[in-house]
Amino acid sequence: MNPQPAHNFPAKPTVLSLRQLHLTMPVAGQVRDLIKGIDLDLRAGEMVGLVGESGCGKSLTGNALLGLLPSPLASVHSQVFVLGDKQDLAAADEKAWRKLRGRHLAMIFQEPQTALDPVFTIGQQMVRVIRRHVPGNRQHALDLATASLADCGLGDTARILASYPHQLSGGMRQRAMIAMALSCKPEVLIADEPTSALDISSRDQILTLLRQAADRHNTAILLISHDLAAVARVCDRALVMYSGRVLESGPTARVLNQPQHPYTAALMQATPRISKSRPLAVQPIQGRVEALHLTLPGCAYAARCPRATELCSQRIPELKVSNGNGRAVACHHPLPGAVS
Amino acid sequence: MNQATPILEVRDLSVQHTVAGGTSHEHLEAVRQLSLSVAAGEIIAVVGESGCGKSSLARAMVGLLPASSGEIYFRGAAVSGMDARARKDWRRDTQLLFQDPHSALSPRRRIVQSLAEPLEMLGVKADGEQQQRILSAIAEVNLPIDILQRYPHQLSGGQKQRIALARALLCQPRLIIADEPLSALDVSEQARLLSLFIELRKEKQIAFVLIAHDLAVVQQLADRVAVMYLGRLIELAPADSFFQSAAHPYSQALLQASQSNWHNTPANEPVLTGEPPSALTPPSGCVFHTRCAQVMDLCNRVVPEQQVLNQSETARGLHQVQCHLYSSQ
Amino acid sequence: MTASLTMFAQLSLKPNSQTDSHSVARQVVSSRSGLAGLLLIVLFGLLWAAVALGILGQDWAQASGGRWEPASPEHWWGTNVLGQDIFQRSIYSVKVAFEIGMLVTISSGLLGALAGVAAGWHKNSALDQAIVLVMGILDSIPFYLFVAAVTFALSGNAFAMQLAMVACFWTTTARLVRAEVLRLRDQEFVQSAVLLGLPIWRVLARHVLPNTTHVLLAQSAIVFAAAIKAEVILSFLGLGVQNGVSWGLMLAESTQEVLASQFNNFWAASLPLFALLLGFNLLADALQSALDPRQLPA
Numbered sequence: 001m002n003p004q005p006a007h008n009f010p011a012k013p014t015v016l017s018l019r020q021l022h023l024t025m026p027v028a029g030q031v032r033d034l035i036k037g038i039d040l041d042l043r044a045g046e047m048v049g050l051v052g053e054s055g056c057g058k059s060l061t062g063n064a065l066l067g068l069l070p071s072p073l074a075s076v077h078s079q080v081f082v083l084g085d086k087q088d089l090a091a092a093d094e095k096a097w098r099k100l101r102g103r104h105l106a107m108i109f110q111e112p113q114t115a116l117d118p119v120f121t122i123g124q125q126m127v128r129v130i131r132r133h134v135p136g137n138r139q140h141a142l143d144l145a146t147a148s149l150a151d152c153g154l155g156d157t158a159r160i161l162a163s164y165p166h167q168l169s170g171g172m173r174q175r176a177m178i179a180m181a182l183s184c185k186p187e188v189l190i191a192d193e194p195t196s197a198l199d200i201s202s203r204d205q206i207l208t209l210l211r212q213a214a215d216r217h218n219t220a221i222l223l224i225s226h227d228l229a230a231v232a233r234v235c236d237r238a239l240v241m242y243s244g245r246v247l248e249s250g251p252t253a254r255v256l257n258q259p260q261h262p263y264t265a266a267l268m269q270a271t272p273r274i275s276k277s278r279p280l281a282v283q284p285i286q287g288r289v290e291a292l293h294l295t296l297p298g299c300a301y302a303a304r305c306p307r308a309t310e311l312c313s314q315r316i317p318e319l320k321v322s323n324g325n326g327r328a329v330a331c332h333h334p335l336p337g338a339v340s
Numbered sequence: 341m342n343q344a345t346p347i348l349e350v351r352d353l354s355v356q357h358t359v360a361g362g363t364s365h366e367h368l369e370a371v372r373q374l375s376l377s378v379a380a381g382e383i384i385a386v387v388g389e390s391g392c393g394k395s396s397l398a399r400a401m402v403g404l405l406p407a408s409s410g411e412i413y414f415r416g417a418a419v420s421g422m423d424a425r426a427r428k429d430w431r432r433d434t435q436l437l438f439q440d441p442h443s444a445l446s447p448r449r450r451i452v453q454s455l456a457e458p459l460e461m462l463g464v465k466a467d468g469e470q471q472q473r474i475l476s477a478i479a480e481v482n483l484p485i486d487i488l489q490r491y492p493h494q495l496s497g498g499q500k501q502r503i504a505l506a507r508a509l510l511c512q513p514r515l516i517i518a519d520e521p522l523s524a525l526d527v528s529e530q531a532r533l534l535s536l537f538i539e540l541r542k543e544k545q546i547a548f549v550l551i552a553h554d555l556a557v558v559q560q561l562a563d564r565v566a567v568m569y570l571g572r573l574i575e576l577a578p579a580d581s582f583f584q585s586a587a588h589p590y591s592q593a594l595l596q597a598s599q600s601n602w603h604n605t606p607a608n609e610p611v612l613t614g615e616p617p618s619a620l621t622p623p624s625g626c627v628f629h630t631r632c633a634q635v636m637d638l639c640n641r642v643v644p645e646q647q648v649l650n651q652s653e654t655a656r657g658l659h660q661v662q663c664h665l666y667s668s669q
Numbered sequence: 670m671t672a673s674l675t676m677f678a679q680l681s682l683k684p685n686s687q688t689d690s691h692s693v694a695r696q697v698v699s700s701r702s703g704l705a706g707l708l709l710i711v712l713f714g715l716l717w718a719a720v721a722l723g724i725l726g727q728d729w730a731q732a733s734g735g736r737w738e739p740a741s742p743e744h745w746w747g748t749n750v751l752g753q754d755i756f757q758r759s760i761y762s763v764k765v766a767f768e769i770g771m772l773v774t775i776s777s778g779l780l781g782a783l784a785g786v787a788a789g790w791h792k793n794s795a796l797d798q799a800i801v802l803v804m805g806i807l808d809s810i811p812f813y814l815f816v817a818a819v820t821f822a823l824s825g826n827a828f829a830m831q832l833a834m835v836a837c838f839w840t841t842t843a844r845l846v847r848a849e850v851l852r853l854r855d856q857e858f859v860q861s862a863v864l865l866g867l868p869i870w871r872v873l874a875r876h877v878l879p880n881t882t883h884v885l886l887a888q889s890a891i892v893f894a895a896a897i898k899a900e901v902i903l904s905f906l907g908l909g910v911q912n913g914v915s916w917g918l919m920l921a922e923s924t925q926e927v928l929a930s931q932f933n934n935f936w937a938a939s940l941p942l943f944a945l946l947l948g949f950n951l952l953a954d955a956l957q958s959a960l961d962p963r964q965l966p967a
Binding site for chain 2: 053054153169170171172199200201202203204205208209226228229266267269270271272273274275276277278279281282283284285
Binding site: 402403404428431435436438439440443444445446447448449454457458461504507 | 856857858859860861862863864865866867875876879880
């Protein structure tokens with residue numbers, strides 16, 4: 001994947017790279033492969049969108065990156081390099097994770113209501129997180145918290161710091177959550193459906209905020225979302241997941257506007273888009289998503305794919321670099337990728 | 341279509357909630373003096389941020405919430421003056437579809453039991469006819485019949501939402517009021533339900549009031565768009581006219597916020613800053629003036645009147661807006 | 670269409686409550702602890718029936734032997750200070766315990782469910798406030814003081830103890846049911862039932878109450894156990910069973926006897942008490958997980 005001059009991220013260092021992530025879990029008594037080998041690189045200041053329907057394994061991938069999986073149940077095999085240091089996901093113990101989390105890797109969730117502790121004020125929670133990772137006294141931590149809140153567009157910082165989570169609106173809670181995640185200046189932020197529970201105006205504000213964090217602080221952000229419009233709005237690159245595998249990846253605008261994988265094309269046709277004149281009618285995707293734990297001999301999308309041939313149900317297509325635009329696709333019969 | 345009596349009309353409707361605040365009770369005006377009419381087979385979308393009163397409007401339209409003032413007319417007859425029989429007709433012909441498919445079906449009852457209930461209420465008691473009606477409703481929403489003996493927890497969100505729709509269809513309604521029916525669903529389920537709505541309107545002339553916040557979805561469906569802010573209807577326009585030239589600054593901001601940059605480089609500024617003020621203490625004058633980019637002196641003093649934008653009435657009605665920017669016209 | 674119709678006929682349209690209760694029973698039996706609990710309860714149930722039908726334990730009052738005889742083929746668990754057969758007395762106590770438990774559980778359950786549903790459905794109404802007030806007053810009176818007062822007030826009435834227990838136990842049930850109804854009331858399936866125009870009692874009976882069964886069931890097991898335990902303590906204090914025998918009275922007797930190394934009364938009362946309570950708890954747990962709609966078989 002040669003970086004192309006056409007994109008704005010030529011020489012940025014890779015802060016996190018994931019090689020062949022496999023995740024197994026017992027389902028109905030049998031150990032099943034849920035995530036079937038994912039490669040992922042996050043560069044500093046880059047926003048990458050991980051998209052797919054519910055049940056495709058995108059949230060599992062995000063949680064695995066932070067070690068947030070029930071450890072005796074799930075087993076993870078992968079090599080992860082955080083800031084160039086090799087981190088063995090399978091072997092890392094809770095202590096090693098705690099060192100990484102918050103300081104270098106941070107995460108925000110769909111529902112900040114449940115991610116924030118209701119009995120502590122925002123200020124107390126932020127100071128606690130900051131003091132765990134950054135040397136300095138309480139006042140220093142409070143200053144950092146104030147700065148981080150202001151950075152996230154929460155003007156009345158004194159009031160926010162003294163507020164309990166339920167005293168804030170949904171949009172403000174999500175901002176406070178992001179401020180908390182960014183307060184220790186982590187290199188990587190994983191955002192799992194951060195806007196799905198929000199209104200359009202709040203959604204727009206949160207997306208802009210994440211983009212600003214990437215641009216100003218060089219944070220690498222993985223945006224996990226089923227909302228293609230959100231990914232299109234802010235992400236540099238997009239990865240399309242289906243049934244525990246990546247089907248297509250590349251620069252967002254190209255992947256979404258000139259998809260090479262039939263699944264990406266189908267997703268786009270199912271997504272309504274605003275236009276000044278009468279819009280194109282949406283096309284539902286045929287069939288249903290198979291359970292994540294099923295291991296098929298061929299492409300998991302074949303049963304729903306209009307381009308499927310016999311080959312598709314027999315051999316799993318590899319994710320191959322396609323035409324030198326930083327794009328890759330896992331399909332036996334890819335689309336030309338030039339149709340709009 | 342314009343000559344006929346509207347299926348449902350609300351005139352100067354207000355809905356109040358009582359909020360227990362410490363020692364005293366405060367009144368929150370969720371819907372304020374709102375007028376809107378729904379013609380047969382028409383799809384009206386009501387859009388706005390959470391807390392703008394759109395769900396209260398939906399619940400008032402079916403009688404789940406009482407109107408504190410104003411009147412609701414069903415087929416031209418005032419609901420408040422109705423006898424029991426006419427009220428029953430209104431209840432049957434106007435169905436409500438909820439947002440959360442997971443709580444829309446009783447968890448202890450099989451799907452078939454949930455579907456048989458409205459039929460019992462309609463007096464369809466014979467097994468044969470119940471079967472027939474349930475079968476055709478299930479077929480209408482494109483679900484397999486083996487789903488009937490399942491429990492809600494065995495279904496996906498989209499399937500549950502389609503069952504809820506099938507249950508509404510069993511009453512053979514003339515109007516379905518759908519409160520955010522798509523926002524909890526995945527893209528593909530969303531698309532499936534969208535095309536189902538379009539089909540139902542085309543084949544059965546069912547009218548819809550679609551409560552939504554996603555304008556991209558609204559454009560797929562709506563004939564007319566109504567924009568609410570803090571309980572007031574601030575713009576009402578035929579869909580074409582709305583998406584081409586939304587008039588109210590708030591509508592313009594909503595439109596811009598939901599237009600993703602499918603082709604361009606990422607955007608860097610949010611269109612709408614801040615959040616709506618509390619509905620307990622709405623701003624004076626125009627309710628939107630605290631967030632409006634084009635605010636004038638007048639705006640915080642005088643409540644703007646309803647203005648009709650295009651004098652000539654189009655097939656789909658007038659473009660109306662409540663904003664001082666258009667007062668001079 | 671015809672093909673689908675025949676398939677449909679096989680599915681049957683009628684609410685199929687028979688299969689539902691079958692599958693619940695199957696699930697209870699298939700869990701080991703549930704089966705054990707069920708067997709224990711069935712065993713006690715048979716004993717109760719035998720006593721009630723006059724087959725077993727009829728000679729509990731007769732002094733058929735000498736004082737403190739050890740276990741023998743004639744007196745399986747020995748005799749007490751008056752020469753009465755301890756085994757007979759213990760068996761007869763099954764009936765006493767069962768009847769007190771059943772009566773208190775069913776009455777306080779009904780009262781609690783009714784009050785809870787009424788208060789929850791009409792939240793903040795005068796009725797709700799009145800019910801909550803009464804519950805508050807009852808809960809603030811110490812239990813044994815209350816029972817003593819009721820017993821004295823109704824002196825001589827055989828049901829004074831049961832009445833006092835019901836008066837104390839229904840409040841917890843009512844609170845739990847009220848909270849559950851408050852949650853259910855705003856659920857969309859309940860609102861759609863209201864919108865369909867179903868009479869309120871039918872909405873409650875069909876959509877609200879069935880979704881509180883897990884609460885009622887767990888609470889019933891707790892109340893049943895509490896009633897039997899309370900009976901033991903009250904009888905021990907002389908406030909309980911007046912003319913008869915019960916595990917509580919036997920335990921009261923045994924307090925003096927254990928000092929003289931006579932343990933027959935003690936074991937004969939506490940072992941069956943323990944077994945019955947255990948059986949109830951195991952069954953209640955198994956039933957609760959079987960009745961959870963998310964655990965119904967796919």
